[in-house]
Amino acid sequence: MTPVGRAPAVRLRGASLSFGPRRLWSGLDLDIAPGEFFAVLGPNGSGKTSFLKALLGIVPLTEGTVELAGRPAGRRGGGIGYIPQQRAFSPDTPLRARDLVGLGIDGHRWGIRTRRRAVEARIEALLATVGATDYAKVPVGRLSGGEQQRLRVAQAIADSPEVLLCDEPLLSLDLNHQQAVSRLIDAQRREHDAAVVFVTHEINPILDYVDRVLYLADGRFRVGRPEDVMTTEVLSDLYGSRVEVSRVNGRIVVVGLPDATTHHHEPLHHDHGKEPV
Ligand SMILES: Nc1ncnc2c1ncn2[C@@H]1O[C@H](COP(=O)(O)OP(=O)(O)OP(=O)(O)O)[C@@H](O)[C@H]1O
Ligand SMILES: [Mg+2]
Numbered sequence: 001m002t003p004v005g006r007a008p009a010v011r012l013r014g015a016s017l018s019f020g021p022r023r024l025w026s027g028l029d030l031d032i033a034p035g036e037f038f039a040v041l042g043p044n045g046s047g048k049t050s051f052l053k054a055l056l057g058i059v060p061l062t063e064g065t066v067e068l069a070g071r072p073a074g075r076r077g078g079g080i081g082y083i084p085q086q087r088a089f090s091p092d093t094p095l096r097a098r099d100l101v102g103l104g105i106d107g108h109r110w111g112i113r114t115r116r117r118a119v120e121a122r123i124e125a126l127l128a129t130v131g132a133t134d135y136a137k138v139p140v141g142r143l144s145g146g147e148q149q150r151l152r153v154a155q156a157i158a159d160s161p162e163v164l165l166c167d168e169p170l171l172s173l174d175l176n177h178q179q180a181v182s183r184l185i186d187a188q189r190r191e192h193d194a195a196v197v198f199v200t201h202e203i204n205p206i207l208d209y210v211d212r213v214l215y216l217a218d219g220r221f222r223v224g225r226p227e228d229v230m231t232t233e234v235l236s237d238l239y240g241s242r243v244e245v246s247r248v249n250g251r252i253v254v255v256g257l258p259d260a261t262t263h264h265h266e267p268l269h270h271d272h273g274k275e276p277v
Contacts, residue, residue: 005105007070007191009034010055011164015064017047023219024050026063028168030214030223035193037186037209039200039226043257051087051216052165055197056082058193069163078106079090081161083169085199086145090275093141100140103124104158126154129184130201131177145172153181166201178205185209203230203253213219226252 010029016026024047032038040048053059054203055066057074066073069080081104089095112194127133130150147170156164162191168179168184186209189196198206203226213229217220217238222229229235229251235243241262 006034008032009025009036009069010038011065011067012067015054015066016062017049017050017059018062025094025219025221027218028064028221032197032212034195036197036271037189037190037196037206038193039198039203039206039210039213040216041200041203041213042221046216046218048216049167051214052082052197052199055165056080067207080161081156081159081194083156083164085167086149086152086171086256088145089141089143089148091141093139095194096137097138097140097147097151098123098136101132101154101158104155106159124156126158130154131180131265132196136235146174146177146268149173150177150181157184157188160188160194162192162194164188164196164214166196168201169198170200170202170205170223179204183207193255207250207252230254 010030012028014029015030016028017024040051042048050059054061055068056071057068057072069077069272070076095277104120105119105122105127107270124133127136132147132150132154133229135143135147140151143151146258149169153166153169156166164185169181170183173181183203185196185198186206198210198224200206203210207226210226212224213222213226215229215238215270217235217236220238222238223235230245232243232245234253235245242256242259246253246255
């Protein structure tokens with residue numbers, strides 16, 4: 001998968017993660033190539049966020065090793081964009097929308113003379129890309145959840161990272177913006193050969209872009225192409241109970257997820273196919 005001579009964007013060997021007696025996953029060997037769109041799926045509490053945090057070195061692996069952008073996890077260096085799982089900004093956060101996006105830009109890369117103008121122009125371009133120009137000067141705490149989320153995306157791609165880690169970036173976005181943000185993230189990997197690791201409960205908005213899926217459930221996992229992992233056999237085996245997967249109008253519909261793992265973060269969209277029923 002990885003072209004000869006190029007380090008994988010993400011490299012895990014014998015990786016395990018447990019919290020106390022609870023094992024989230026173990027025996028994970030994985031290379032994610034530059035330019036690959038890699039989705040992480042699984043029910044609540046299966047370890048998706050912890051997976052990203054392990055890549056970042058925020059959470060130490062219980063066993064094994066991890067490298068991100070060619071460096072051991074946690075080693076300082078640029079080239080990594082991260083969209084954390086959504087938390088609302090407090091209403092009195094004293095940052096404007098454009099300040100938030102500007103925090104994603106390392107102005108030093110442009111040199112002192114051009115820095116200010118170049119940074120301003122880059123901020124304008126990013127705000128326009130995520131459709132946030134109209135609220136550029138509004139304090140972020142006063143924006144809606146979806147507006148805040150679009151700014152987080154702009155901030156994470158601001159420096160054109162080589163690895164982009166996204167934790168449910170489509171959360172609280174309407175269908176229109178789900179598609180726009182998915183396209184934007186996909187464009188990053190195409191134009192900059194960035195690897196994208198994309199945690200989501202909804203594979204359908206990104207189905208056209210995804211190369212491989214890591215599906216976590218119940219302390220186990222499967223890795224493969226969506227058509228090989230998102231099947232009745234594989235998901236039934238992972239969940240240990242009968243789960244039906246079918247394709248309707250090119251969308252993946254999963255029926256019969258165990259109650260405890262059924263998950264609705266987002267409102268249902270009728271034209272939008274898959275939600276666990
Ligand atoms: N630092 C920690 N210490 C102890 N337990 C933790 C810690 N971080 C996460 N956990 C537990 O590990 C499990 C996995 O958490 P994680 O946040 O990775 O799940 P998730 O798959 O992202 O879920 P969601 O879909 O709800 O975001 C949860 O049961 C959580 O309570
Ligand atoms: Mg999570």
